[in-house]
Amino acid sequence: MIIRIDIPKWALDRQINILAGTECVAFSPPEEDRSLYIKSVRCSHCGECCQGVTEDWIHGCDKDGNCSLLKKEVDGTYSCIGNVYRPTACSIDSKTAPYTENCTLKFEKRPLKG
Secondary structure (H helix, E strand, O other), X not given: OOOOOOOOHHHOOOOEEEEEOOEEEEEEOOOOXXXXXXXXXXXXXXXXXXXXXXXXXXXXXXXXXXXXXXXXXXXXXEEEOOHHHOOHHHHHOOOOOOOOOOOOOEEEEEEOOO
């Protein structure tokens, strides 16, 4: 699918995020030179990006330092019980991917045109 939009000049120096539901499809960080990062490999639900949060995390953490919204599924994968209400930061904080060696998230850097 190709989507073409005219981004107003005032927004070019800000973070731009494109979401499909709660999943980040692409983003353009403000400190970059007009680059767009497009997701090329999706999340495997390893849960590692939601582990090791600190007590001051807005949604709290359990005794092991896992986000309180993290749920281990029967098949060993993880999901967010926040579902569509999960924190926006969790949807758009993809710049640091891959988070760990088990993380499958990958983004391809492409120049923005225009």
